Amino acid sequence: MTYVKKDVKYDNFLKAKEHQWECDKCDCTFSKYPSLKEHKTETHSY
Ligand SMILES: [Zn+2]
Known part of the structure; x- marks a missing residue:
């Protein structure tokens, strides 16, 4: 199973979770709010 966010594909849920919070001003992603x-x-x- 793959997790897709925008055009980035994450191969596992943990990786997707690490990038679940995304800054709307730049492309930074964070695991915690x-x-x-x-x-x-x-x-x-x-
Ligand atoms: Zn930012």
Whole structure:
């Protein structure tokens, strides 16, 4: 089974989970929502 997100294919669920949170300002992906929030705060000054 493969997990497809946009045009990227993940070969297992764990990998897909590692990239489940994606920044809408750039192409960064994060495994945890707090990491995404922190990224947005630091990089995009939300
Ligand atoms: Zn970003």
